[in-house]
Amino acid sequence: MSSTPFYTPPRWSATFDAHSVAEIHRAAQTGIYDIRGAGAKRRVPHFDDLLFLGASISRYPLEGYREKCGTDVVLGTRFAKKPIHLKIPVTIAGMSFGSLSGNAKEALGRGASQMGTSTTTGDGGMTPEERLSSKTLVYQLLPSRYGMNPDDLRKADAIEVVVGQGAKPGGGGMLLGQKITERVAKMRTLPVGIDQRSACRHPDWTGPDDLQIKIQELREITDWEKPIYIKVGATRPYFDTALAVKAGADVVVLDGMQGGTAATQDVFIEHVGIPILAAIRPAVQALQDLDMHRKVQLIVSGGIRNGADVAKALALGADAVAIGTAALIALGDNDPHWEDDYKKLGTTAGCYDDWHEGRDPAGITTQDPELSKRLDPVKAGKRLANYLAVLTMETQIIARACGKSHVHNLEPDDLVAVTVEAAAMAGVPLAGTNWIPGKSGM
Amino acid sequence: MNVIDLSKTSLREVNSRLQKLPKDTNERLWKLTSVHGEHACAVGLTQPIEVQIDGHIGYYCGGMNQNATIVINGQCGVGLAENIMSGEVRVKGNASAAAGATGQGGLIVIEGDAGTRCGISMKGVDIVVGGSVGAMSAFMAQAGSLVVCGDAGANLGDSLYEARIYVQGKVESLGADCVEKKMTPHHLAKLERLLKRAGIAADPARFKRYGSARKLYNFHVDNVDAY
Numbered sequence: 254m255s256s257t258p259f260y261t262p263p264r265w266s267a268t269f270d271a272h273s274v275a276e277i278h279r280a281a282q283t284g285i286y287d288i289r290g291a292g293a294k295r296r297v298p299h300f301d302d303l304l305f306l307g308a309s310i311s312r313y314p315l316e317g318y319r320e321k322c323g324t325d326v327v328l329g330t331r332f333a334k335k336p337i338h339l340k341i342p343v344t345i346a347g348m349s350f351g352s353l354s355g356n357a358k359e360a361l362g363r364g365a366s367q368m369g370t371s372t373t374t375g376d377g378g379m380t381p382e383e384r385l386s387s388k389t390l391v392y393q394l395l396p397s398r399y400g401m402n403p404d405d406l407r408k409a410d411a412i413e414v415v416v417g418q419g420a421k422p423g424g425g426g427m428l429l430g431q432k433i434t435e436r437v438a439k440m441r442t443l444p445v446g447i448d449q450r451s452a453c454r455h456p457d458w459t460g461p462d463d464l465q466i467k468i469q470e471l472r473e474i475t476d477w478e479k480p481i482y483i484k485v486g487a488t489r490p491y492f493d494t495a496l497a498v499k500a501g502a503d504v505v506v507l508d509g510m511q512g513g514t515a516a517t518q519d520v521f522i523e524h525v526g527i528p529i530l531a532a533i534r535p536a537v538q539a540l541q542d543l544d545m546h547r548k549v550q551l552i553v554s555g556g557i558r559n560g561a562d563v564a565k566a567l568a569l570g571a572d573a574v575a576i577g578t579a580a581l582i583a584l585g586d587n588d589p590h591w592e593d594d595y596k597k598l599g600t601t602a603g604c605y606d607d608w609h610e611g612r613d614p615a616g617i618t619t620q621d622p623e624l625s626k627r628l629d630p631v632k633a634g635k636r637l638a639n640y641l642a643v644l645t646m647e648t649q650i651i652a653r654a655c656g657k658s659h660v661h662n663l664e665p666d667d668l669v670a671v672t673v674e675a676a677a678m679a680g681v682p683l684a685g686t687n688w689i690p691g692k693s694g695m
Numbered sequence: 696m697n698v699i700d701l702s703k704t705s706l707r708e709v710n711s712r713l714q715k716l717p718k719d720t721n722e723r724l725w726k727l728t729s730v731h732g733e734h735a736c737a738v739g740l741t742q743p744i745e746v747q748i749d750g751h752i753g754y755y756c757g758g759m760n761q762n763a764t765i766v767i768n769g770q771c772g773v774g775l776a777e778n779i780m781s782g783e784v785r786v787k788g789n790a791s792a793a794a795g796a797t798g799q800g801g802l803i804v805i806e807g808d809a810g811t812r813c814g815i816s817m818k819g820v821d822i823v824v825g826g827s828v829g830a831m832s833a834f835m836a837q838a839g840s841l842v843v844c845g846d847a848g849a850n851l852g853d854s855l856y857e858a859r860i861y862v863q864g865k866v867e868s869l870g871a872d873c874v875e876k877k878m879t880p881h882h883l884a885k886l887e888r889l890l891k892r893a894g895i896a897a898d899p900a901r902f903k904r905y906g907s908a909r910k911l912y913n914f915h916v917d918n919v920d921a922y
């Protein structure tokens with residue numbers, strides 16, 4: 254018999270996969286790390302790994318369209334004279350003017366206000382447009398303090414002290430020269446066109462004891478009216494939450510590693526911080542240990558996409574969620590409508606993450622006046638309002654199926670996990686068992 | 696002059712009274728006595744009043760000040776006049792760390808010494824220090840002037856943007872991207888005016904000027920050694 258030539262197909266290494274090889278080539282050619290926007294792209298244990306049990310013989314559901322299922326949230330009940338009342342448990346996360354166009358910020362304000370929820374400023378101060386378009390506006394106090402001023406502080410409805418972000422716990426903001434236009438530069442007191450690296454540490458406090466005094470100062474300046482949030486990237490959620498409570502926070506904002514960013518090193522985004530799934534239970538535990546659960550409210554973020562994610566976050570003990578990336582997508586980010594332009598940028602709709610370059614075809618993550626014009630703030634705001642309505646209805650659908658008359662009545666007992674990892678991280682049993690890894694049980 | 700005894704009146708009440716003064720108030724002179732290191736004292740003031748604080752005061756005194764003149768007859772804690780917008784804050788004694796942090800305008804005068812990170816992230820304020828400043832002063836300073844009549848600690852002006860630094864004494868070391876620059880007649884005149892405004896007697900000709908080399912303004916692989 255003649256031997257037929259045998260063909261072995263090329264085999265990719267699981268370790269040196271296509272992405273790793275391309276990254277080594279890129280690094281060798283450019284001599285600089287990759288910077289990009291958005292959050293971690295690799296798969297990590299997430300809300301998809303959890304399921305709701307729904308009602309059964311032992312649990313009684315509520316009628317889908319008839320019986321009331323409340324969605325309102327009150328934030329800042331601990332110390333603030335004027336807590337914030339939101340109609341839905343979904344808020345818009347802090348994203349700066351600078352990273353986003355003025356139209357995008359306005360659209361966020363319009364959409365959120367239509368649905369009775371809040372938006373948040375970002376690393377670059379408050380613009381008059383966003384104050385006008387947002388009924389409820391949270392003002393961030395960041396390490397950089399760009400554009401920080403007491404008039405805006407007093408105009409805000411709440412104040413968020415940003416210690417860290419899930420995409421880059423321990424890192425400062427970054428806005429590259431292309432986006433430092435004259436207006437952005439002026440708001441940040443910086444030269445036009447420089448690559449701006451924000452500070453990663455606050456300039457005037459260093460630890461929880463100082464933070465407590467800093468918060469006292471903010472309250473003294475604003476007549477103890479406004480809720481004060483502390484935002485942390487998810488790393489050591491138990492201790493950070495406990496320390497935030499000790500420092501006097503009204504609200505703790507916890508942002509997981511999947512959380513988006515406007516611009517950060519890829520290595521930072523993918524390798525620092527923990528998934529939000531792993532962070533919520535320890536944070537809630539800290540609140541419970543201090544008898545502060547539901548007294549100090551917990552907002553969680555990082556990869557929230559749909560009502561199921563919202564419901565799961567609430568069931569694990571959060572009071573509300575925040576969205577960044579999903580809100581931008583709702584405005585029109587990564588819309589296939591702009592596919593030709595995405596192709597020209599070497600990418601495709603759904604994958605575009607070079608938000609730092611300021612060339613966003615959808616006119617959202619840009620300061621280019623021509624591109625910005627592509628986003629109609631009224632229409633985009635309406636799209637965001639629609640999306641927020643869907644998130645809320647989906648959350649209610651699940652809550653009613655579990656027999657809850659308010660979304661805050663969802664609880665860990667309503668959940669199981671489909672992977673051992675998720676069971677351990679979320680502290681709920683592996684589906685079909687009563688085994689919670691790390692806890693005693695069968 | 697209105698005198699408030701801090702042993703009898705709560706800080707909240709003091710701040711609230713000072714903050715709520717109307718624009719055309721004729722109660723322009725205030726004195727705080729029995730001061731015992733209170734934090735966040737005389738913060739968020741907006742009117743052109745004068746507040747004299749007799750004693751040592753805690754953190755963030757004069758924070759975010761607008762228009763008011765605050766004089767501390769004593770020492771002060773961390774974050775003196777942080778994010779000051781306008782007006783003047785003067786300390787007769789020494790100031791702790793991060794004095795004038797992120798200040799956007801106005802004048803801060805520290806007649807004694809200042810601790811570490813004096814003028815950190817400053818964004819337009821002018822700070823005049825009669826004595827010396829600690830390490831990391833003017834870190835990431837963006838705009839405004841820091842004048843030091845004594846010496847400066849290590850890493851002065853690290854990652855500096857467009858702020859100007861003038862030091863009369865020794866500089867332990869300069870931080871990344873901070874360099875000595877020529878003292879031009881223009882800068883000399885500015886420094887002279889600043890010293891005068893601060894009421895500090897010193898000869899401008901004896902100062903050296905420092906500023907940003909502007910080499911780190913844009914990312915470049917050749918700059919990695921700088922960090």
Ligand SMILES: Cc1cc2nc3c(=O)[nH]c(=O)nc-3n(C[C@H](O)[C@H](O)[C@H](O)COP(=O)(O)O)c2cc1C
Pocket residue numbers: 290291292346347348349352353374375376377393415417418419426484508511512513514515554555556557575576577578579608618
């Ligand atoms: C374009 C963009 C800009 C952002 N800017 C800020 C900021 O200025 N301050 C901040 O605390 N977080 C910022 N973030 C993070 C968000 O506040 C939030 O933590 C994150 O987007 C939540 O995760 P998600 O994107 O998966 O919803 C930004 C995120 C994006 C996408």
